[in-house]
Amino acid sequence: MSPAQRDRNGIWCRPKKTKKRRRSFFIPLTTADALELDRWAETPLRFANSRWKATIERFNSDLYIYSPRGKPYTPDSLRARWGRWLIGSAPGKSLCKQWKAWLAEQVTRYEWDIDPEDARVPTIHGLRGTGILARQADGYDIEQIANDVGMSTQMVEHYMRFKDQVEVADRGRLRIVKGTGP
DSSP states (O other), X not given: OOGGGEETTEEEEOOSTTOSOOOOEEEEOOHHHHHHHHHHHHSOEEEOOTTSSSOEEEOOTTOSSOOTTSOXXXXXXXXXXXXXXXXXXXXXXXXXXXXXXXXXXXXXHHOOSOOTTTOOSOOHHHHHHHHHXXXXXXXXXXXXHHHHHTOOHHHHHHHHHHHHHHHHXXXXXXXXXXXXXX
16 A cells, blocks of 8 residues: 555555455545554655664655565565564564463463464464454444455454354353353
8 A cells, every 4th residue: 555545534445365356445544543654655764674784764655664675565575574573573572472471361261272382473364353353342333344454244244253252152151150140
């Protein structure tokens, strides 16, 4: 996405993953998010790496996010950058530590068939599911979430179904512990 797709209080997006002849759809942004994107379009990015002698400053007015060479990321290069950030930076390591603690809690609470030690880092795809659940918690309805993330309403409901199952199981466990029901 780039400043060219920015419009009023949102941004236009056309997903390529679905490979359908779908038109672009409008993603509304909060005022804070819109201002942040506008700032990205006007501010050079600074890239730092221990193997470089100095910080590299790049600016590409055609893109919001780009590589240290000023080129757009491919899906593979973005995933690799994400992985390097998680493993090589203090904030990334902190996020991984919090994520592993959360995952261990879920395994204990809901008896998930996941070994927290085998799951190394959170994935970009996992952020998509988290975004859906966060929007639902903020009071958005299913159609609005589907529009915002570029999914069908059926896929949004699929992501939300798991959360609903967890909540029902939690309420049932509490009733049994408190002795107020079966």
